[in-house]
Amino acid sequence: MDLRADLFIDGQWRPGSGGERFDVVDPSDLSTITGFAVATEADCMAAVDAAAAAQESWAATAPRTRSELLRAAYEVLTDEVETFAEIMVRENGKSWSDAMGEANYAKEFFRWFAEEAVRISGDYRLSPAGDKRIVVDRAPIGVSLLITPWNFPAAMATRKLGPALAAGCTTILKPARETPLTAAYMVDVLDRVGVPKGVVNLVTPVPTGPIVAKMLARPEVRKLSFTGSTEVGRELLRQCADGVISASMELGGNAPVVVLPGADLDLAVEGALLAKMRNGGSACTAANRFYVHSSLHDAFVERMAAQLADYRVGPGLDRDNQLGALVSVSERDKVAELVDSAVADGAEVVTGGHAMEGGAFYEATLLQGVRHGSRITETEIFGPVTTVVRFDEVDEAVRMANDTEFGLMAYVFGEEREAVAVARRLESGMVAVNRGVVSDPAAPFGGVKQSGLGREGGFDGIHEYLEEKYIALTA
Numbered sequence: 001m002d003l004r005a006d007l008f009i010d011g012q013w014r015p016g017s018g019g020e021r022f023d024v025v026d027p028s029d030l031s032t033i034t035g036f037a038v039a040t041e042a043d044c045m046a047a048v049d050a051a052a053a054a055q056e057s058w059a060a061t062a063p064r065t066r067s068e069l070l071r072a073a074y075e076v077l078t079d080e081v082e083t084f085a086e087i088m089v090r091e092n093g094k095s096w097s098d099a100m101g102e103a104n105y106a107k108e109f110f111r112w113f114a115e116e117a118v119r120i121s122g123d124y125r126l127s128p129a130g131d132k133r134i135v136v137d138r139a140p141i142g143v144s145l146l147i148t149p150w151n152f153p154a155a156m157a158t159r160k161l162g163p164a165l166a167a168g169c170t171t172i173l174k175p176a177r178e179t180p181l182t183a184a185y186m187v188d189v190l191d192r193v194g195v196p197k198g199v200v201n202l203v204t205p206v207p208t209g210p211i212v213a214k215m216l217a218r219p220e221v222r223k224l225s226f227t228g229s230t231e232v233g234r235e236l237l238r239q240c241a242d243g244v245i246s247a248s249m250e251l252g253g254n255a256p257v258v259v260l261p262g263a264d265l266d267l268a269v270e271g272a273l274l275a276k277m278r279n280g281g282s283a284c285t286a287a288n289r290f291y292v293h294s295s296l297h298d299a300f301v302e303r304m305a306a307q308l309a310d311y312r313v314g315p316g317l318d319r320d321n322q323l324g325a326l327v328s329v330s331e332r333d334k335v336a337e338l339v340d341s342a343v344a345d346g347a348e349v350v351t352g353g354h355a356m357e358g359g360a361f362y363e364a365t366l367l368q369g370v371r372h373g374s375r376i377t378e379t380e381i382f383g384p385v386t387t388v389v390r391f392d393e394v395d396e397a398v399r400m401a402n403d404t405e406f407g408l409m410a411y412v413f414g415e416e417r418e419a420v421a422v423a424r425r426l427e428s429g430m431v432a433v434n435r436g437v438v439s440d441p442a443a444p445f446g447g448v449k450q451s452g453l454g455r456e457g458g459f460d461g462i463h464e465y466l467e468e469k470y471i472a473l474t475a
């Protein structure tokens with residue numbers, strides 16, 4: 001497989017100006033896939049220059065043209081979906097079905113925003129006093145820096161590139177160090193379909209923090225869209241304050257799952273498995289804490305544990321494996337350490353509970369008797385570990401579910417009326433009722449509390465990259 005492993009600046013693939021490379025590692029066997037170009041500060045400044053130079057003409061490009069470019073990229077990704085998935089399997093370690101799931105989800109953002117590009121609307125009306133016409137136009141915000149994490153290396157990028165390009169913004173994509181190959185592949189697709197030079201740039205700066213800070217200090221950069229940890233998000237928000245840069249933030253989650261007494265157990269177990277095990281648990285929407293009513297607790301634990309014990313764990317290129325590797329040995333060790341801390345805090349391992357040899361694998365695990373308030377219920381696990389807490393009163397379950405600084409995702413299983421009533425009480429940007437997956441390019445994705453600012457996808461996604469301009473005309 002031919003892999004792009006260079007920077008893309010001003011329409012050209014190039015090695016970093018310092019000539020250095022960093023290793024991209026396959027976490028399923030810890031082998032090095034390739035060396036990826038290190039972007040120096042000068043390279044990143046060149047990317048800002050290129051994006052700034054292209055901004056005016058890209059903003060002036062007909063919405064239909066922008067739409068058709070995104071649609072063309074969607075078609076290429078559809079034709080090449082297996083290549084797309086394979087790159088993710090190799091550098092991220094995820095299972096084949098997770099990679100195909102992500103590839104299909106990721107390319108839908110290009111299709112959705114191809115459709116949105118031609119539907120940017122404004123407003124025209126008479127003022128209440130009758131003295132003027134209020135014209136509200138929507139214009140692209142400008143050069144957009146897009147920073148993405150490693151867990152969904154494709155979807156987090158298309159969810160930002162799609163609306164930014166549709167809105168008429170030029171972009172600089174900065175993928176995570178662990179997964180630059182997927183980003184480079186997608187940028188290559190955008191180049192192949194004819195996106196003009198300078199409109200999409202790709203950089204992988206080392207060291208990340210100080211160079212990103214310098215990019216954010218450039219007055220041409222008007223937008224930051226970041227998906228990653230809350231800790232880094234807070235730091236980036238501080239940096240954005242200096243230049244009063246518009247920031248969209250998709251930060252950490254700590255999703256509770258509430259299984260109410262009226263829940264259909266089949267549905268709850270099926271949904272819980274999806275909510276927990278999709279992407280091996282490495283998702284900000286992943287179920288992190290299960291609050292299960294006493295009346296269903298033992299049966300739920302037994303059935304979940306039986307299913308998890310049967311999970312086939314191993315390299316994603318073997319398409320039969322259901323659970324792939326974590327992205328790195330250090331991520332695996334973090335998960336192992338969290339499980340150990342839960343056990344030390346009184347939890348009992350029902351199944352799993354061990355790191356595996358050969359690559360960054362961790363067994364599908366279920367812990368019961370977890371104490372609400374223990375470290376594992378307060379930390380984003382980002383691994384295949386199910387933690388179960390028993391409850392008796394619904395009010396208590398709601399209180400525990402909301403007892404976190406995060407508010408991205410929550411799941412409720414129960415009789416629908418009751419489940420919706422609980423869903424309304426949960427402090428969360430998104431709630432799934434009797435289902436294990438919510439993500440949809442046509443729906444607004446985002447969190448409340450310290451899980452983030454702004455929404456991606458849906459009708460709101462494009463507005464993160466547009467600014468209103470009010471023009472007053474005579475009545």
Ligand code: ADP
Nearest residue numbers: 148149150175176177208209212227228229232
């Ligand atoms: P994760 O837990 O997903 O690795 P991070 O927040 O560490 O979350 O990383 C998400 C993205 O943010 C990655 O692209 C990473 O390189 C980038 N990143 C990490 N630290 C900084 C920083 N100080 N400034 C800007 N970007 C950063």
